[in-house]
Amino acid sequence: MYDNGVGVVEDDKEALKWYRKAAEQGNVYAQNNLGVMYDKGIEDVLEDDKEALKWYRKAADQGYAHAQNNLAVMYDRGGKGVAEDDKEALKWYRKAAEQGYADAQYTLGWRYANGKGFLEDDKEATRWFRKAAEQGNIYAQNNLAVMYDNGEGVLEDDKEALKWYRKSAEQGNVYAQNNLATMYDNGGKGVAEDDKEALKWYRKAAEQGYADAQYNLALMYDNGGKGVLEDNKEAVIWYQKVAEQGYASAQYNLGLMYQYGEGVVKDMTKAKYWIKKAYEGGDAKVSKIAEENWKRFELWKY
Numbered sequence: 001m002y003d004n005g006v007g008v009v010e011d012d013k014e015a016l017k018w019y020r021k022a023a024e025q026g027n028v029y030a031q032n033n034l035g036v037m038y039d040k041g042i043e044d045v046l047e048d049d050k051e052a053l054k055w056y057r058k059a060a061d062q063g064y065a066h067a068q069n070n071l072a073v074m075y076d077r078g079g080k081g082v083a084e085d086d087k088e089a090l091k092w093y094r095k096a097a098e099q100g101y102a103d104a105q106y107t108l109g110w111r112y113a114n115g116k117g118f119l120e121d122d123k124e125a126t127r128w129f130r131k132a133a134e135q136g137n138i139y140a141q142n143n144l145a146v147m148y149d150n151g152e153g154v155l156e157d158d159k160e161a162l163k164w165y166r167k168s169a170e171q172g173n174v175y176a177q178n179n180l181a182t183m184y185d186n187g188g189k190g191v192a193e194d195d196k197e198a199l200k201w202y203r204k205a206a207e208q209g210y211a212d213a214q215y216n217l218a219l220m221y222d223n224g225g226k227g228v229l230e231d232n233k234e235a236v237i238w239y240q241k242v243a244e245q246g247y248a249s250a251q252y253n254l255g256l257m258y259q260y261g262e263g264v265v266k267d268m269t270k271a272k273y274w275i276k277k278a279y280e281g282g283d284a285k286v287s288k289i290a291e292e293n294w295k296r297f298e299l300w301k302y
Helices: 012-024 028-040 049-061 065-077 086-098 102-114 122-133 138-150 158-169 174-186 195-206 211-223 232-243 248-260 268-280 284-296
Strands: none
Touching: 012 028, 028 049, 028 065, 049 065, 065 086, 065 102, 086 102, 102 122, 102 138, 122 138, 138 158, 138 174, 158 174, 174 195, 174 211, 195 211, 211 232, 211 248, 232 248, 248 268, 248 284, 268 284
8 A cells, every 4th residue: 555655645664664564474475565675676765685585585485476586587687785696597487487477488488599598499488488478478479479480489370470469569569560560561471461551560669769660660651662652751750760879771861861852951961971870880781882872972072
């Protein structure tokens, strides 16, 4: 009540006091909540990783899956006075995952997919992603879709990939929104190309600030497509957003828009600025193209 301000004025110190009383009597929910307060350093409670670890462990030792996952996260990342310990992290992730805790299942899947703590094993990764995905974990849904999309740990299946991307995308996951859009953009086995759907999902991710989607959205407006009118002004808006984040391809394309006056008033000074950024950036392929443009049109003159 004091923690959330339900029925009383929110008061973290009072919440801490009552959580401690219940925790000391062995209440696993209070022990976990007390751990969270010390872990996050909420409001008037000083962050204390050692205290957080202590209370998470008390609840975890009693089999509380939420605390087991929280304990695993602490060992995974380490902290002040808490040494990073991959073996302990894996132990507690697995305990929580085997009780059906979706976040832990997702993390195990990610670790198997990336060979962190285990030998890389796409089948095991897929198994754990599926368990978490079926409980609605949006990150597991996206990663399960990726496995189907690429045929990793399962047979490649575009329809299954589309299904899981959509489930995750509809819950607001920007990675899934961009991936879903890409499937509609390119088409595939059993997935019809659909530029309108691609545009819709790129925009959803782009509006949340996801740079890859912003760039893809800019490309769609730049090039047009079936049911999508070419719109250079919109392309410039989105190239600008991504270019300002250091995205070399967007910097180069934005430079071209200024160079040729597409969607903007022709401005060779701005063209020079953005193409130089792309030329000097860390993307070797883009840098080479930008360099060729820089020399061919003698942009240093402007």
